[in-house]
Amino acid sequence: MKLSIFRFNPERDKRPYMQDYEVEIGPHDRMLLDVILRIRAQDDSLTIRKSCREGVCGSDAININGRNGLACITPVGGLREPVVLRPLPSFPVIRDLVVDMTQFFAQYHSIKPYVINDEPAPEKERLQSPEDRAKLDGLYECILCACCTSQCPSSWWNPDKFVGPAGLLQAYRFIIDSRDRATQERLDDLNDAYRLFRCRTIMNCTEVCPKGLAPSRAIEKIRLMMVKNSL
Amino acid sequence: MRKAVTGLRAWLVQRVSAIYMLFFIVFLLVHFLVDPPNSYLAWHDWALSRGVSIAASVFWVALFAHAWVGVRDVIMDYVHPIAARVFALALLGLGLVGAGAWVARILWLGRG
Amino acid sequence: MRRPVFFNLTQIQMPVGALTSITHRVTGMLLALGIPYGVHLLDLSLQSPQSFAQLTGVFQHWTFKAAAILFIWALSHHLLAGIRHLLSDIDIGSLLPAARRSAWIVNVGGFAIALLAAGVLL
Numbered sequence: 001m002k003l004s005i006f007r008f009n010p011e012r013d014k015r016p017y018m019q020d021y022e023v024e025i026g027p028h029d030r031m032l033l034d035v036i037l038r039i040r041a042q043d044d045s046l047t048i049r050k051s052c053r054e055g056v057c058g059s060d061a062i063n064i065n066g067r068n069g070l071a072c073i074t075p076v077g078g079l080r081e082p083v084v085l086r087p088l089p090s091f092p093v094i095r096d097l098v099v100d101m102t103q104f105f106a107q108y109h110s111i112k113p114y115v116i117n118d119e120p121a122p123e124k125e126r127l128q129s130p131e132d133r134a135k136l137d138g139l140y141e142c143i144l145c146a147c148c149t150s151q152c153p154s155s156w157w158n159p160d161k162f163v164g165p166a167g168l169l170q171a172y173r174f175i176i177d178s179r180d181r182a183t184q185e186r187l188d189d190l191n192d193a194y195r196l197f198r199c200r201t202i203m204n205c206t207e208v209c210p211k212g213l214a215p216s217r218a219i220e221k222i223r224l225m226m227v228k229n230s231l
Numbered sequence: 232m233r234k235a236v237t238g239l240r241a242w243l244v245q246r247v248s249a250i251y252m253l254f255f256i257v258f259l260l261v262h263f264l265v266d267p268p269n270s271y272l273a274w275h276d277w278a279l280s281r282g283v284s285i286a287a288s289v290f291w292v293a294l295f296a297h298a299w300v301g302v303r304d305v306i307m308d309y310v311h312p313i314a315a316r317v318f319a320l321a322l323l324g325l326g327l328v329g330a331g332a333w334v335a336r337i338l339w340l341g342r343g
Numbered sequence: 344m345r346r347p348v349f350f351n352l353t354q355i356q357m358p359v360g361a362l363t364s365i366t367h368r369v370t371g372m373l374l375a376l377g378i379p380y381g382v383h384l385l386d387l388s389l390q391s392p393q394s395f396a397q398l399t400g401v402f403q404h405w406t407f408k409a410a411a412i413l414f415i416w417a418l419s420h421h422l423l424a425g426i427r428h429l430l431s432d433i434d435i436g437s438l439l440p441a442a443r444r445s446a447w448i449v450n451v452g453g454f455a456i457a458l459l460a461a462g463v464l465l
Contacts, residue, residue, distance in 0.1 A: 065356070066356030067356040089350050090349075092348055154308070158308065198307070201364070201431060203361075207361075207439065214438060220432055223239070223242065227239070246432070253426070256422070272392075274389075298375045326378075
């Protein structure tokens with residue numbers, strides 16, 4: 001298999017460059033990460049972040065042939081060769097395929113990703129009906145890999161002011177949580193020209209989400225809630 | 232308050248103006264297909280009749296509001312230096328106000 | 344520490360919905376820039392029988408016809424894409440398979456209407 005991989009070593013390289021590799025695929029190499037690890041066995045200078053290798057930790061998000069995805073759950077079968085691997089677009093590159101996610105997590109923290117409820121805690125836990133729990137489906141599964149935010153044009157232009165699809169999906173996850181009491185504050189916090197309203201429903205986020213989630217839909221739902229609340 | 236003006240409010244202005252313009256354009260299209268004005272007088276009398284000129288005035292207001300929100304969004308995305316942004320927004324505002332005054336003159340002062 | 348950024352728009356894939364979206368933006372800008380010209384045409388059409396006659400003369404010119412076709416394409420794409428957004432707002436076609444399909448319809452529909460207009464005008 002032929003690959004072309006983005007290389008950058010801050011201690012040595014003035015600027016990034018693309019390096020070509022050719023590897024023999026082993027009989028059990030089903031996912032792109034398997035192939036990358038095979039390359040690493042030849043060239044241990046190649047840097048990638050990975051951990052669970054099964055699409056749960058979200059650490060090996062990279063740009064694969066122009067499209068963000070997780071190397072560990074991208075089947076090698078369907079990839080056009082040479083497979084072009086680059087770090088997540090618009091994120092500062094630390095080394096090779098590893099990017100700095102500081103701003104991404106700052107945006108995530110800004111939506112207060114935890115249940116806010118000042119009522120006295122019950123003896124055991126805050127109960128939730130199965131129906132209310134079902135509202136969190138399609139939201140809680142997000143692994144914060146940043147595939148969506150890095151592919152989102154609105155985030156490209158205003159990464160510091162626009163929360164981005166990942167953060168907004170999580171904002172909605174807490175807005176509709178029946179145990180949360182800060183719904184109105186959350187909606188008010190997002191109601192300015194930037195934090196939510198930079199979204200133009202381009203839907204690149206939903207296109208690339210490796211977990212099949214729909215951040216664009218969550219954003220539309222937040223907007224509808226804002227409309228209803230303002231009436 | 233100021234927040235609401237630029238967030239949800241702007242978004243609502245964009246959607247509501249879009250819906251009005253959509254209906255107005257369909258109305259125009261139907262009129263031109265069913266009963267196309269074939270002379271200056273026919274066009275003049277129809278376009279400046281009370282109902283049509285009111286509906287058209289609302290259309291132009293909707294168009295200016297829609298263009299304000301839309302172009303403002305483009306400027307906010309691509310024009311970051313403050314001076315350039317203020318300049319672009321001022322130019323946009325001036326252009327729209329100017330076009331509005333022109334339309335008002337055509338539809339309401341030029342009768343006669 | 345030096346931190347380069349990979350950001351080359353020609354190397355980032357653009358799904359069909361993104362194409363619809365950027366074209367929505369470009370057509371919106373074209374239409375906005377066309378506002379003064381539109382007001383000018385309205386003015387000519389209502390000023391006097393002479394200016395009206397002058398306008399119908401201009402309509403026959405090929406540059407006007409070309410501009411009209413461009414305008415019709417921009418308007419149809421912008422309207423179709425706008426309707427797509429309005430429907431998506433109220434949960435119609437907001438999930439990926441339907442959104443991809445409607446994006447294709449918008450992109451092709453805008454061109455189809457422009458072609459139709461070209462057939463009528465030319």
